Amino acid sequence: MDTTLQPRLMMNLVMKGSTPPVIETHSLTKTYKGVEVLKPLDLQVHQNSIFGFLGPNGAGKTTTIKLLLGLIRPSGGSASVFGMDTVNQSVDIRSRVGYLPQEPHFYEHLTARQTLRFVARFFFKGPEKAIEERIDEMLELVDLNEKADRPIKTFSGGERQRLGIAQAQVNYPELLILDEPAASLDPIGRRDVLEVMSRLRKYTTVFYSTHILDDVQRVSDTVVILNKGALVVQGPIEELLAGSEGIVYIIHVKGQLEETHMQLLSQPWVCGIITGQHNGETTWQVSVTDPQVAEAQLFKMLSNDGVVVTEFRRKSYELEEIFMQVIEGGQNVR
């Protein structure tokens, strides 16, 4: 039996990139009183990724997280974490997971230190000194060391959230599940949380839900968007931000454009050009099949006499743009 933490962490690092998904769901559903709050969900979360789980309120994010932790039972389908079934092996799963609930509730009479000790004791029997050192480390991490021995009932919302983040990490989790980790934090607190998440990537997998899109864009490598209980978008963040139309260059031009337009259209690597007008300029959205050839050739082809290029860029989306399209338009951008 594995009785130390060290081998587990070592294994975690060695096996990086060559392991089955940490989280896998197959047609996972949840129904409350006849209402399907989570429609068949198929997810795969790979090791050492930072997986952003997005969606408006009521989209099913927290329900999914609770299903993964075995806090609620699925109405259909299945889910596994570390290859273990979330219904029958939830305690074993939770022994390898750190979890921050959306609204963390602790025993109000306990201090922050006692709370972390209580949590640590679910994982570690000893040695006492190592546990206390780990608690100090966590208090330091979330900047609660000066308030470590005050009862939680005196804590503000932000301080509770920080304590929640600390208690989720006290066991060196292989998977960190954070439900709205930056909620109730000020901008500095938010930045710190994102830094912690980025730092943890080499040791652990981070699965977190949020509605702060900027945070997701900054740290996530994979994103899922849920809406009304259904998965609407899933993929690596670079692909999402690239959009659904393939690789597109936006070019603002003025002058004699007909000949250049014809030349561009005749290139085998150009799929099409959408032309528009804006403030007396012509805008071309040039779809290409090969970005390397396009980068090498496209700008050269625009250097004709009589053509003035005022803007040239590869089209990319902001996550917020994609999110709004998906949520408001019901449109799948992928």
Place this chain on the structure above:
Amino acid sequence: MSGNIAFELVSERSWRRGLNNLLDNEFAGWWKTRMWWIQCLIWVGLIGFIVGTALFGTPGARPSLIDGVDLYAIIAGIFPAVGVVIIMQDTLVGDKKDGTAAWVMSKPAARQAFILSKLIANSLGILATMVVIPGIVVYGMISIGVKASPSPLLFLLAFGLIFLSLLFYLTLTLMLGTFFKSRGPVIGITMAILFLQQYMIGLLPVLRYVLPWSLFVDLSNPNVRAIVPSLLTGQPIYSYIPIICLAVESILFILIAVWRFNREEF
């Protein structure tokens, strides 16, 4: 991360997973707070005062052992039951309502361990503060008051029966706490059972075998004396069935509580 520090991982498995930690937490709630001495003060004060008044309240009167133990049985058997219901109605429903149960269950702790920690820690707290300590005080008072020492062994057996009766209310309240999300129905149902027993037994006499009442209160049938006073005065008890029934019911309540809590969604 100080991942190079080697920790000894917990080795509890299955239904015991997290039990030691949860028990420590529940025991701390009893013994590292004001809870234990407040409960001691209440029950020593209340039971001691009432029994003491009966024993020493009338100058010149010579109280009998029967008077003393009859009163003790009623007071110790019924009054602390109210305390048990009040304490226990909050222990599970409170944790469910304030979200701490969901938080604890997100850790590697078995649900059975959660229920058992509540059962064990509260049982021992109640045994000590509501049964044994006030009982010892009353034993001393009766010894002085009637100028004869009742059998300590019989008193210990009586403590056991009083505790069994309180365990009935404790497990009943715990079980109801797994079914309801608010305190009202839990406290309402247990209090109704507690205070309507005499009436219920009057309507359906067979209930005297399944409710704790007949352990402490003489029933209308003059040949049927309450079990605890009979025991304390060395008289034969009319039936062991109520004792067996209470034990079985308490076990049943716990099994149902565990079953129901396993199905709870947080």
